[in-house]
Amino acid sequence: MRFHTRKWVKPEDLNPNGTLFGGRLLAWIDEEAALYTVVQLNNSKIVTKYMSEINFNxxxxxxDIVEIGMEVKKFGKSSITLKCEVRNMMTRETIITVEDIIMVNLDENGKPKPHGKTKVEFVKDRLKDK
Structure with a gap:
């Protein structure tokens, strides 16, 4: 799994117990999944369709500094299924794993659109072709 993003836990990210608020973490995960998908599908028109059950570990x-990692589980016709792991860099513990996040590629009218991708691509490899 590649860890692309780090977040520093600040006072505004805390719940009344003094720990990272789950809703804040889920927002970070959703944003990272969207950014990852935009890069993979080379289209900024995407939406989150599904996020599987979560369990805080x-x-x-x-x-603390948390790292958010994403990996592609599979490519669908108009979707991409991701797996996410968030870990605490300070304690080295996994905070949460989300087994399935389904992101959908959209056309200009907001309808699902086939993306034609079948494997993970890296931006550096796309730049070689130009």
Whole structure:
């Protein structure tokens, strides 16, 4: 799994217990999944269709740095299914794993559109072709 994003847990990210608010973390995961999908499908018109069950395994507190990792599980006709892991860099513990995040590629009218992708591509490889 590649970890693309790091977030620093700040006071505004905390719940009343002084730990990272789950809703904040889910927003970070959704944003990272969207960014990852935009890059993979080379289209900024995408939406989150589904996010599987979540289970918090450990916590993060103010000052911790969390890393968000994504990997492609499969490419559908107009979708991409991702797996996400978030880990605490300070404690080395996994905070949460999301087994399935389904993102859908859209056309200019907001309808699902085939993307034609079958494998993970890296931007550096796309630049070689130009």
């Amino acid at each position: 450990s916590k993060a507190v103010e000052g």
